[in-house]
Amino acid sequence: MKLTILGCYSATPRIDTHPTSQLLEVNGHMFLIDCGEGTQVQLRRYKVKFSRIKHIFISHLHGDHFFGLVGLISTFQLLGRDTELHVYGPKGIKEAITLQLKLGNSWTPFALIFHELTSKKPELIFEDDKVTVETIPLDHRVYTNGFLFKEKEGERKLLIEKVLEANINVAYYNKLKLGFDVENEDGVLIDHTKVTMPPPPPKSYAFCSDTTYKPDNADQLKGVNVIYHESTFLESHAHLCKKTKHSTAKQAAQIAKLAKAKALILGHYSTRYNDLEDFRREAKEIFDNVALAEDGKVFDF
Amino acid sequence: MKLTILGCYSATPRIDTHPTSQLLEVNGHMFLIDCGEGTQVQLRRYKVKFSRIKHIFISHLHGDHFFGLVGLISTFQLLGRDTELHVYGPKGIKEAITLQLKLGNSWTPFALIFHELTSKKPELIFEDDKVTVETIPLDHRVYTNGFLFKEKEGERKLLIEKVLEANINVAYYNKLKLGFDVENEDGVLIDHTKVTMPPPPPKSYAFCSDTTYKPDNADQLKGVNVIYHESTFLESHAHLCKKTKHSTAKQAAQIAKLAKAKALILGHYSTRYNDLEDFRREAKEIFDNVALAEDGKVFDF
Known part of the structure; x- marks a missing residue:
């Protein structure tokens, strides 16, 4: 699996920080996860071939995870795409996108297939002979899912x-x-x-988007190779987690520990902080193998 | 009047070219004209104080003029804005923006006032003691207006x-x-x-967004100080104007000449061209005082 961080900051896009978007390459697939404003420019910056993206997973309908989607779809159209595109996201995503396309009188020439999510339990939303994708129910201010990507066991x-x-x-x-x-x-x-x-052990990646601390997810994530978990705040602002429904770096580490994950990647930092190393330091008190997401960083695992 | 070009390219945002957005400062007002994806980042780049923007004019609902609006409004909200915001644009703009805010469960704490436009004739849409703004009906693939900003005559x-x-x-x-x-x-x-x-003669600025060649607008624009007019194509691609409902640099110059404008600014270039000087050269065959819009360029007049 190869994970490219296109953006990993919360709230609003800035000159040097981009809102959430990631690209996960696994067994020939190129899955786009979340799509904040400016994601299409980030894809160009990291020279991603747009036509390879066939599945887009949107965790929730806050702007920093979603406002870049309509522009990306419009660009696919301008580039003459003809292969189908699957979009997985909360109920309402179809209306938001198609209304804007309709207002611009610009329907896509390719099949645009929405898979609207409403379940509050883990759901299998994608499966082929090599990979499955399940939702990870999260607890945020609006209906939100993480996504668990699992390789299937390969051949001996x-x-x-x-x-x-x-x-x-x-x-x-x-x-x-x-x-x-x-x-x-x-x-x-x-x-x-x-x-x-025996085949090499199949790998797995859990993308945990915006959420309060939700330890009951650990069962579903048991033994996952890599967890990305939001850590909007440091301990000094832990009191803001309840109201905003976000997590601290320590809480993210606690989830990784409970799930017995092999590695944790932190991200979705509030832009109020200057030194990301503080996030690593606080998480490491709980869980040892901690990496920091940064825009443009690539993780191979 | 001071005009800052935030973006002046057509179609899709790229690393170094931004879709249409402009900022016009006139008599204490800071009018934002069009708002392609990434406009809020451009505003940060050019250090514009967000709270000074109280009126946003959207020419039409194609992505390269409009997809940055919802993100900008959301950022206003995150920054704790409390002053009202007026948005002028085609019918449908209110539904598109409010649906997305609703899906994110994130209403604005400030008054967000939409002025939806439907008229195909010039309309006075803003007036105070110093400035008026009229629509300029244009002819594009969707309902589109330009905007004519006029200072009122000042005091002696x-x-x-x-x-x-x-x-x-x-x-x-x-x-x-x-x-x-x-x-x-x-x-x-x-x-x-x-x-x-006598007071200095009042100034005026015409923003002519996406349109085919539409010489019957010249009457309304008669004597305007500065016209910005889209010039998506050079003569070599003039045959594309009819289908896409865009103009060439020469056609833009023809409008400036008919209107007896004092100066013409070209923009909305197709990204297929490498040398913008070709636009100036072709326009100058018809009209002498031609400037080229470029992202970040400031015009004082």
């Missing part, structure tokens, strides 16, 4: 020397990779575990 | 030596400035034209 790997030694016909190799025992050329049943090794 | 200027010489009581100075004759301390009626000089 052939131990090619052992396969040759066991005298197995090439036609059976795929069956072995899928985990079946097969007969060899001499009619002997070969245990697939003797001639293959 | 006192010729202070002559006033003293004429022995006029200070209490009458304002009356003189307004163009009345007054009695001096000796009871003699003083002709105001002898002790004052």
